[in-house]
Amino acid sequence: MLTLKSPPTRIEVVQAGKGRDLLFLHGAGGHMPNDPLLAALATKYRVSAPLLPGYGRSEGEEGLRDMLDVTLHALDVMEKLKLKKPIVVGHSMGGMIAAEMAAIAHTEIGKLCLLAPAGLWLDDHPIADIFAMLPYELPPLLFHDAEAGRKLLTAGGGDMGDLEFLKQFLVMNARRLGMAGKLLFPIPDRGLAGRLYRITAKTLIVWGKEDVLIPPVYGDAFKKAISKSKLVRVAKAGHAVGQEKPAAVLKAIRDFF
Amino acid sequence: MKFTWFHLMPWPHMPDDFRQKHRSVWVDLPSRMYEPELGHIAYHQYLDQLEYAEQVGFDGIGVNEHHANAYGLMPSPNIMAATLTRRTSKAALVVLGNSIALYNPPLRVAEEFAMLDVLSGGRLVAGFPVGTSMDTNYAYGTIPALTREKYAEAHDLIRKAWAADEPFAFNGRYTKLRYVNCWPKPIQNPPPVFIPGGGSVETYDFCIDNTYSYSYLSYSGYLRAKLLMDGYWKRVAERKVDESPYRAGFAQVICVADTDAEAERLYGPHVSYFYNRCLHVHPGFADAPGYRTIKTIQTGALSQFAPGSGRDYPNMSWKDLTEGRYIVAGSPETVRQQMEELIKTLRVGNVFGLLHIGNMPDDKVRHSTKLFAEKVMPHLRNLWPEWQNHDDRFWCHPMHEPVPTRVAAE
Numbered sequence: 042m043l044t045l046k047s048p049p050t051r052i053e054v055v056q057a058g059k060g061r062d063l064l065f066l067h068g069a070g071g072h073m074p075n076d077p078l079l080a081a082l083a084t085k086y087r088v089s090a091p092l093l094p095g096y097g098r099s100e101g102e103e104g105l106r107d108m109l110d111v112t113l114h115a116l117d118v119m120e121k122l123k124l125k126k127p128i129v130v131g132h133s134m135g136g137m138i139a140a141e142m143a144a145i146a147h148t149e150i151g152k153l154c155l156l157a158p159a160g161l162w163l164d165d166h167p168i169a170d171i172f173a174m175l176p177y178e179l180p181p182l183l184f185h186d187a188e189a190g191r192k193l194l195t196a197g198g199g200d201m202g203d204l205e206f207l208k209q210f211l212v213m214n215a216r217r218l219g220m221a222g223k224l225l226f227p228i229p230d231r232g233l234a235g236r237l238y239r240i241t242a243k244t245l246i247v248w249g250k251e252d253v254l255i256p257p258v259y260g261d262a263f264k265k266a267i268s269k270s271k272l273v274r275v276a277k278a279g280h281a282v283g284q285e286k287p288a289a290v291l292k293a294i295r296d297f298f
Numbered sequence: 299m300k301f302t303w304f305h306l307m308p309w310p311h312m313p314d315d316f317r318q319k320h321r322s323v324w325v326d327l328p329s330r331m332y333e334p335e336l337g338h339i340a341y342h343q344y345l346d347q348l349e350y351a352e353q354v355g356f357d358g359i360g361v362n363e364h365h366a367n368a369y370g371l372m373p374s375p376n377i378m379a380a381t382l383t384r385r386t387s388k389a390a391l392v393v394l395g396n397s398i399a400l401y402n403p404p405l406r407v408a409e410e411f412a413m414l415d416v417l418s419g420g421r422l423v424a425g426f427p428v429g430t431s432m433d434t435n436y437a438y439g440t441i442p443a444l445t446r447e448k449y450a451e452a453h454d455l456i457r458k459a460w461a462a463d464e465p466f467a468f469n470g471r472y473t474k475l476r477y478v479n480c481w482p483k484p485i486q487n488p489p490p491v492f493i494p495g496g497g498s499v500e501t502y503d504f505c506i507d508n509t510y511s512y513s514y515l516s517y518s519g520y521l522r523a524k525l526l527m528d529g530y531w532k533r534v535a536e537r538k539v540d541e542s543p544y545r546a547g548f549a550q551v552i553c554v555a556d557t558d559a560e561a562e563r564l565y566g567p568h569v570s571y572f573y574n575r576c577l578h579v580h581p582g583f584a585d586a587p588g589y590r591t592i593k594t595i596q597t598g599a600l601s602q603f604a605p606g607s608g609r610d611y612p613n614m615s616w617k618d619l620t621e622g623r624y625i626v627a628g629s630p631e632t633v634r635q636q637m638e639e640l641i642k643t644l645r646v647g648n649v650f651g652l653l654h655i656g657n658m659p660d661d662k663v664r665h666s667t668k669l670f671a672e673k674v675m676p677h678l679r680n681l682w683p684e685w686q687n688h689d690d691r692f693w694c695h696p697m698h699e700p701v702p703t704r705v706a707a708e
Contacts, residue, residue, distance in 0.1 A: 106444060106471075173325075173436065173582040211595050219443035219588025226586070227439045 043091070043121050045114070048104025052118055053097045055090040058083030062127035064119055065090040066135030068159075068281075069171065069221035070183075071097065074196040078132075078283035081291045086128070091118045095220030102220045108231040111224060112141040116149070128298055129242075132156040132283055133255070134221055137233060140263075143244070144236040152298050153242035155263060156283050156290065157255055159225060160233035166256050172218065172226055185251040185279040193284060237266035244270035245297040247290055249278030271297060299641065299678050300693060302358030302392045303351030303667065304549060304650040307344050307378075308369040310657035311336060312575045317612065322580035324367045325436045331368065340371070343660050345378065349385050350664060351653075354671035357693075358390035358423065360650055362515075363397055364430075365437035369576035376410045383417040384703050390694045391418050394492055394513065394650070395425020399445055400438045403473045404452035408459040408480045415484035419700030422486065423693070425513070426453060427494040428501075432579065435586040443588030446500075448472045460488050486695050492547060492648070497526045498594040502533040505545070511648060511692045513547040517577060519624040520640040523548060527644045529597075543641075543682050544689035547648030550640060551655055553627035554669040561627045562616050564662055569625060571656030573611040630673035637674060641681050647689060 043052040055072065057079065063086035065079065071092065072079065082088045093111070094102035105111050115138050119127070129150050131139030136158025143150040162168070169182060184190025199206035224231060244267045248260035257274060264272040273293045278286045309332060313319070320327055348359040361378045364370030372378055379391045391414060396407045407426075415422040428434065428449050435442045451470045458468065458478065465479040491510040495501040505512040512530055516523055527546065534541055553569065555561035619625050626636045641649065653670060654663045680687060 102443075172442075172586055173580070175582050178582075208596065212592055215587045215590060215592060215595055217587070222442050222586070222588050223444065226435070226441050 050101030053092045053099045060086045062124040064127040066131035068133030077287045081287035095216040128152040130154040144239040147241045153244040159229040162230040183281045246272045249282035252280045254280040300357045302360045303356040304360035307371040316575045324432045352386045352389035358392040360392035365433045392423040397429030398452040399449040408456040412484040419697040420485035422489045424489045425492045431586045431589045442586040515549040521623045544647030544692040546646045548646045549650040551625040551652045558628035568656040568658040
């Protein structure tokens with residue numbers, strides 16, 4: 042656990058693997074049980090994956106209200122972890138945070154990898170409202186193979202009929218998505234489009250070809266807005282591209298950096 | 299006891315296959331279903347009914363705020379209350395209320411409530427709801443986890459604006475005003491305040507701290523409200539304040555006819571319309587993550603998600619609804635008995651009676667209203683004799699001699 046003084050937070054950090062430093066920022070769902078992407082990345086990198094307050098054992102979400110708060114918090118965490126020129130990887134909401142970090146602190150972030158990041162809004166391609174979804178509606182939205190995705194999401198899960206489990210689930214869901222809502226509700230746009238020009242990092246953008254939550258056309262928009270960027274499209278993968286095709290995402294990162 | 303005749307102002311023309319064709323009555327129901335010229339008729343009929351309620355002796359008439367909602371057609375309850383100030387003269391105008399986190403700046407609420415209080419000659423009862431998740435988060439876009447902080451700040455601003463006699467600066471997180479200067483000021487300063495609550499401990503304390511009346515607006519009847527209201531009274535006892543029943547209110551669907559059987563015949567279809575169509579809300583809109591506090595989830599609010607607690611409204615018969623006391627319906631004697639039980643078991647000094655239900659036609663609304671006013675209400679007036687059946691802190695204080703309104707043609 043990391044402790045930061047201002048705003049006061051306590052941060053759980055998942056660390057695994059050896060090699061070059063890689064900072065991983067999760068999406069609105071947090072880490073998945075036995076997260077396949079983290080496992081794959083840890084085979085080649087020294088992975089540090091902090092959990093945002095509201096997720097897991099990380100606390101202090103009441104002190105983080107908006108995009109700037111979260112961006113500066115993430116930069117503080119990176120500094121506290123003493124990572125050496127890490128590759129900063131972020132998925133979905135984590136990609137949005139990573140892009141903001143790279144835009145605001147562009148001298149500090151030289152290698153950036155955005156996995157289906159949130160943060161832009163195209164009127165012709167509205168992003169579905171995850172905050173109005175019921176749990177059973179999520180797997181087909183997040184995965185190309187919805188059935189495999191459902192198993193991944195519920196691995197180690199319990200019985201929703203059990204009151205104690207249900208209570209824990211509701212609290213966990215409210216904490217996580219309550220925090221995520223500060224960046225994503227009701228429209229996942231906090232002005233990133235106007236700041237992407239500041240990113241000087243070498244940037245890899247990865248998108249699942251079958252992403253139905255944030256459609257692949259958003260990949261083109263990110264590619265266009267970030268100067269030193271490359272877009273890699275992964276076949277047979279949905280929004281959770283890293284969890285669905287961990288080997289392909291690992292290879293793309295290894296090839297690019 | 300204080301009886302307020304409360305209108306939701308539902309859209310009365312939802313088709314029979316509404317449930318099959320639409321996932322929700324609220325938030326994303328296409329507005330093409332609304333026909334403005336029929337809306338004109340409905341609004342005026344509804345306002346007439348509120349005025350009628352004053353005429354037959356209700357203490358208050360009530361309106362509330364909803365957005366993108368086919369069972370609540372008052373995005374601005376203040377407009378409705380304003381029309382009522384002109385053709386009523388005695389009843390409290392219970393505006394329950396303005397969702398203060400949604401106004402930018404929330405000073406607008408201080409101003410409009412002051413206007414209503416002045417217009418009505420001091421008859422305003424002001425409500426400050428947090429607002430449902432459907433209204434506040436989904437229809438109006440407030441970030442769920444910040445809603446309560448925004449609400450608390452708005453409340454602070456409104457109370458300061460009413461209290462101040464000089465302009466002042468307000469440097470809030472969500473509202474920054476160099477010159478807060480509330481013109482007009484309310485006659486009652488402050489007006490009595492009712493807070494619609496849903497079982498969070500924070501709201502209990504908020505009411506106790508500010509001497510506001512806690513109002514539970516539920517459609518599921520008084521038996522299921524017992525646990526929640528017990529929680530409130532337990533908190534009142536813990537806080538060692540007096541236990542005036544006027545610290546609390548409850549909303550109840552009520553239908554009165556000459557006999558129990560007649561009540562079912564007259565009102566059954568409209569009750570069914572209400573529970574089947576009006577309360578058909580997509581569960582994904584019910585509770586945006588972050589809207590409730592963690593403490594609340596860990597305590598009372600959870601019970602609604604527990605297995606077996608799901609209310610199966612579409613399949614509930616008249617018998618289920620009456621025997622389960624979701625609705626209080628029947629002959630004047632039946633209704634009197636059940637209302638007495640409601641008032642005593644929940645310990646409430648305020649009742650918000652929902653006597654227009656779903657798509658009920660005007661003649662039935664008036665019939666039920668008149669029977670309640672004449673044959674039920676008088677028998678319930680003296681249930682809190684130890685409080686002289688009134689508590690000055692929780693009701694309006696009208697001017698003694700308001701000006702009579704004149705008709706232009708005279």
